Amino acid sequence: MNKKQKIVVMIAIELIFVTFLVWLISGGDIFTKTQVLIETKDELFGWTEKKWVNKFVLGLDLTLLISGIITIVSIVFIYLFRNKN
Secondary structure, three states: HHHHHHHHHHHHHHHHHHHHHHHHOOOEEOEEEEEEEEEEEOOOOOOEEEEEEEEOOOOOOHHHHHHHHHHHHHHHHHHHOOOOO
């Protein structure tokens, strides 16, 4: 491997690591969610109400897709930066 290929590999590994880190920080859910069920309690009457709130939660499915795309792009760049003897 030449210098450019090593740089591509290191950048790809770091991007995949950051993607999984963001997934873990956002909750580590298996599936990506666009709405979350929030339960609110009324202090005066004591009843609870459930509402769907628009909130994006990154899931493992989207994380693996992003990691796969990063891997494919890095393989293409490694192929393009090869030494042509």
